[in-house]
Amino acid sequence: MKPRFLKVMITSAVLGFGATGAMAAECVAPANPGGGWDFTCRQIGKIMFDIGAVDKPVQVTNMAGGGGGLAFNHVVAERNEDADLIVAASTATSTRLAQNAYAGMTADQVRFVGAIGIDPGVIVVAADSPHKNLADLLNAVVADPKSVTFAGGSAVGGFDHMKPLMLLQRAGLTDITKVKYIGLDGGGDAITQTIGGFTQAMTGDMSEIVGFLKAGDIRVLAVLTDERVAGFEDIPTAVEQGFDVVAGNWRGLYIPRGVSDETFDMWAGRLQKVADSDEWKEAMAANGLAPFTKVGDEFQGYIDNLIVEIRQMSKDIGVIQ
């Protein structure tokens, strides 16, 4: 990193102050090539250039380590005023910030500029389950928390665990420590356990269940989006069933804290252009993402609320102090 960093410094010094608009932007993917963050950088970067939102190709840098913590620290400590820097983020970023997993750094040390796609959260039961809709399931848990075990693909305290807890709080459950959750190695295992009847419900992402949905072994009680998802129109949202939870693995960006409001609005505008492009719609369809466009201040507000909620729940279930 050092040499490239120096180069950027020198180049900006040479070009002077007014020339930032002509510089190539850099997108940092806080993971190795191939993962979700890498996808975000490469797709968004490519589309921004293709549709003319930026005038030079966006350069992608992979900076893996600490579950995104290394890149976060790099941005906060060394690039705080870099107007040409964007960083890929997802639900994992906000969950880890909420649970203090980035060594004490907090979400207000950067600015969340927007999300333009989501792998929607889903709540699934086996096809032969007695729970016909989301209210059935949630009321059963509220009445007797021991009667239902949730299975998910993330560890205890991970985002798959949080989704049913958010729903249950809306349904009136006060003591969420009573909710039984087991974390398995991926959503596929979690569904297998649910179809087998060992757990009563599965919490995961849309992309994890598509194969099982075709086989007819499962029933999706709710998808956690604002609107029903294209291609899966018969799956009701939690919102329309009266439980106001919108959660999923969103794909988006943050930028350094120290940039001007104009820069923030500029990136928000560019991201909006990507969201509206046909290229991005194709990329989403190919990767099982649903539209989820929140840019600018609206997204910052969404993130702030999400972090507050996850932090409180993590404390309640004892994942953090």
Added chain:
Amino acid sequence: MEIIDNLALGFSIALSPYTLILAVVGCFLGTIIGALPGLGPSNGVAILIPITFTLGLDATSALVLMTSVYYGAMYGGRISSILLNIPGDEPALMTTLDGYPMAKAGRSGDALVLSGVASFVGALLATVGLMLLAPMLARVAYLFGPAEYFALYLLAFCTLGGMASNNQAKAALASCIGLGIAMVGIDSASGMPRLTGGNLHLYDGIDFLVAIVGLFAIAEVFFFIESHGKNSSIGVKLGKVTIPWKDIFDTKWTMLRASGVGFIAGILPGAGASLGSFMAYMSEKAIAGEKGGFGTGVAKGIAAPEAGNNAAAGGALVPMLTLGVPGSGTTAVLLALLMTLNITPGPTLFTDRPEVVWGLIASLLIANFVLLLMNVPMVKIFVRVLMVPPWVLLPGVTMVSFVGIYSLSGSYFDLLLMVGFGVLGYVLRKLDIPTVPVILGILLGGNMEDALRRAMVISDGEWTYLYSSPIAIGLWIAAIVGFVAPMFLRSVLRKPQRITD
């Protein structure tokens, strides 16, 4: 027919020149490894695993190479059994009983050809069985919850432990050492480090490949140093090799029966090829009765164990691919390879990664024909290999181990750890404690703990949940029988302590 479509997909992958070359190389190396006394399928595969990382092979290629080695070693084991009266690997032990007497009677060529054909029949039938049975068994995974998985892991420990040693206490001790090593690292449920002694290298736990290469390959080198590398020598001359059509024809039913028995023994978690060849030989001996002359160099006595152990090798792949529970020591090593390659065995493997499964099955079918060619017309080459002096062979093993493990992690701490495991393996074998249960413990310990913890969450800490379903009860009974029964069979089941599969 779905199977035809799947096979077509498999052959389209397996018949690519690169994959084909890997299969041929694997067969060749495997036969050599099997033929050399001391090196068996499980340590052979363990030694070669690092090579797949050095070569940067993708999942399918790595799996094809390693299973070809596995099948090849099962073929090769018979060569030194017949010519030296030393089993090249443990499953080939039963082949010495009739193979060596036949060779001494001047029919060594006949014995090698006959056993090669029997190996072919056993392996071919088992591969077909794998093809038909594995997709069906994949549905079975829906019947397995945390309690059933816990019992299944226990069964693997009990049957492998029961077979792997003449002393159950030592097998149990070895399993516990393995489970203890598996506990090192960060506890996934609480995020707290366990047994790391503050050493950051141990936070991610101990890589099972480091343990496997140390326990098998490095320990082997220590034994070589101790014995000062005495040369091996051929006990019986190999004459002109002709095909004994009459013997092959006479033993056709023996081969079929032995293949069936071996395949079933292979599917049982943990039992493996040794049990397969033992049961095949004993059942054929019982069918033939006193007049059969088993033990004096009869054709059926050679065909039965060879068909049996090769069929068991195929059978052992079934539980490994469908449930992620190895059916033998070697499949435990293969499972480690799969997990390192980020492939999760289980019911979804057949739908998510059909190219891996069917490419593997097609490669096994091809490898089998390659092996028949290598082991019948070209058997003389491998007899030559038996004369390679250990002082050439074992430094090569050492080099491959060090380079391989370093290329895996780039950490010199892992090399120290590997040597440490080599010392552990040497000490354990000196004390007559089997090393396979240690590997099994390291490999399955984490999963077994997770299964137990999940079961406890679901049942609110009620431990009777662990045997609350018919499947779980059946597995518990099988586990107890598998552990206890060998004590009573000991008088029939005499064998050396060295276990390689």
